[in-house]
Amino acid sequence: MNEATIATPITPKQHTELVDEKLVRLYFITALIFLATSMLAGLLMAMQLIRHNPLRGIEFFSPGRWRMLHTNAVAYGFLANGFLGALHWAIPRLTLQPVLDKRLSWLIYAAWQGVVGATAVGLLLGEAQALEWGETPVWIDPVAQLGLLLVAINFMTPIARMKGPMYVTLWYFLAAFVWTFLTYAMGNFIPEYVVGGTAAGAVGGLFIHDLVGLFVTPLGWGLMYYFVPILLKKPIWSHGLSLVGFWGLAFFYPLQGIHHFLYTPIPMFLQYGAVVSTIAVELVVTTVVINFFGTLWGNAGVVKTNMPIRWFYTGMIYYFLTCLQCSFQVTLTFQKIIHFSDWVVGHAHMVMFGVFSMWIMGIMLYLYPRMLNRPWASPKLLEWHYWLSTLGVGFMAADLILLGVFQGWSWAALEPWDASTDFSYPFWVLRVFAGLAMFGGLLAFLQNIWLTTRAAAADRLAQKS
Amino acid sequence: MSSTMNSRIASSVHAGQFTEPMAVEITTAESGTGESDASGQKSGRSMAWTITIVFAVLILIPSMLGFVMKFGELMALTDDGADGGFAITPVVNYLLASAGFFFMLLWAAANGMFRDLEQPKHLMLQNERELDRNV
Amino acid sequence: MFESKSGILYVAGLGFFALAFVSNALVPALMYRNIPEKTVAELVTPNLRYQFEDLARRFPESFKAVWGEAPEAEAENQKWWDEKCAEALEYGHKVYVAEGCWHCHSQFVRPVANEEERFGPVSRSWEYQNRLQRPVLFGTRRVGPDLSREGGRRSNDWHAVHFFRPLDLSAASPMPEYPWFFEGSPDKPNKRGLAMMTYVQWLGSWLESYPYYEAYSPSALKKPETENTDASDSQDNAADASADQEPQ
Structure with missing residues (x-):
């Protein structure tokens, strides 16, 4: 791009030449469309469980296939698009360098939507790959891999070009681009083409785990370290402590893959190692959470008025809860009972919706009106969005975690299998309502976006005339 | 509700017609924190101490208890005849590995890697302010 | 640095x-590099052959429409059955993965929580060293029971009706219906239906305890007397074949 802009950070930079706001907005809208799709897919599966599937017996609405769509649309459609949008804002502003090439950014956008769309179609046509969270049909994998490479090149260039000491956000981002690329390659190709059987299970466990730990988590925390100080108008409590968090995550997080398959034929000493490093990472998590609450200390009142901050910190509370839960869940004692039960499903929803989706929502909430140059049309809808989402996911997680314990005990007590589906029924019904609340929250948000965008368009029209 | 929301948005929207309210917001925010520091510092600090102590007790007591128990078990194991020494082998391994990390830490500190650790967080906010001013 | x-x-x-x-x-x-990975053809045990031939007897028209007819000559005949059985098994695996069955049914029995009592012998590494565990189907959730010892437990008729409409056999089952495995009714399975039944009957067919029932006791299992001879042959072969498996 323009080499002239590469200079010391003191040179005044124009926001407009750094950030492509149109692209950021487009990423956000696309992400929300995928989130809506994913939620509908989840709803379909939930309705199937309570035997009220309105679309039963239709091949293209098979709940098994939409269940895969549900998880994949969240990971690659919502989280990835939401993160990419936020990165297009954060990285150029942090480095004071534009991305490698803005046309490349648009190409990546288009290619990535192609990948996600093709995944959805492939899954619905019955082309899945037997790898959890990597069900993407095998013929799409290389394209997605190439896309991730381009993303890494596009974003790592400004980081490489910047001068001076790096802020912790960029530490996370720099590592995350490498990790995401490697994780995707490892998970999608090795168990399919290189090793089979039990060893492939170990790789698969590492893949699902790293997808959360080395793609979603570092990008999520990196963005939090960036947006929270800006919104609170004060620096993070301790930059040194944030680096402890970074190195702790980098070292301990990748070592835990096997904890997804405890008591499998994978060698026991490897299972022990995974358990120990999981508990170690909970300590690291605690330092990160302490750092953020140390930053908030003295300004806690802003969570009432500042919506993005409220979303961010709600997400952090859920993060702490989910990590605390994990450090119990991962022990062999708990695994005996709760493995294979709805406990795990509750845990997954608390992480993916309660934490990372909340952070992305908060970022959208902050950036979207800023880009439109206009406040949110309806503060009331903002409140509805927040409360429906927060209470919905909290309720769903509590419901499923409790149910998981009951299921585990019932199985271990050798009750007939049907008993476990019978007493799950009321819990599953409650789960549908919790899911509907979360979906309602999203609808409130979409309505608000629509109203705000329309009002902004009217503003522009008025200015012209 | 809506008025607080609007002022919040106004403070976060740094562009176009919102430039002015933002500037006002920043100055009031800064003077505001100054005042609250004077009055609320003492109670805030004692509160912080209370929370710290409560957490310390909650965490330390069970973990110390667990550690002492496990340590006792290990001691009992090592006393157990000629093979007892093998119980210490993994512990020694962990200690050696931890010592390696500890020396790496000292080495990093000696090489100045912990100098100006907090500088980037201030630079980042400064850059943001610059960028918003330049719009 | x-x-x-x-x-x-x-x-x-x-x-x-x-x-x-x-x-x-x-x-x-x-x-695990020394445990050889089996090809699909190597997975066809006499146990599975018995079930596959049973499909041909129960659904003769559907079977003929999908897999054709076996040649008369004895040598070719055996080879034909083995080949078609492997083909059905592989296709069944593809359908099993495509329908996401593995998200509600696990395929491994843990040594804890009384699972040995309920499902059968604890899973061993060598059981997973084959093409159909690539990527491995350990599973992630048990809405329905574990399936790794499901083979032979229930008849093909039962599976046909169950795939078509689970609620007819299991009063409160949350399992979805799969009418697209059939041409309109449970007695007319199509290729996917036949392949799926083959796949499900394969699960656990490599074990000595096959078929494994809950609270299994060997005396309860009698050799089918009314069936023709090759059925009882396969039962005998089953015992031989599982004795061949190298224990882990």
């Missing part, structure tokens, strides 16, 4: 990832 960009890139980005990959993925891969 640790605070520079290249330090982050090499130490955290590549180094730690590689460390985890070596310890968590490469170590098990090396440990």
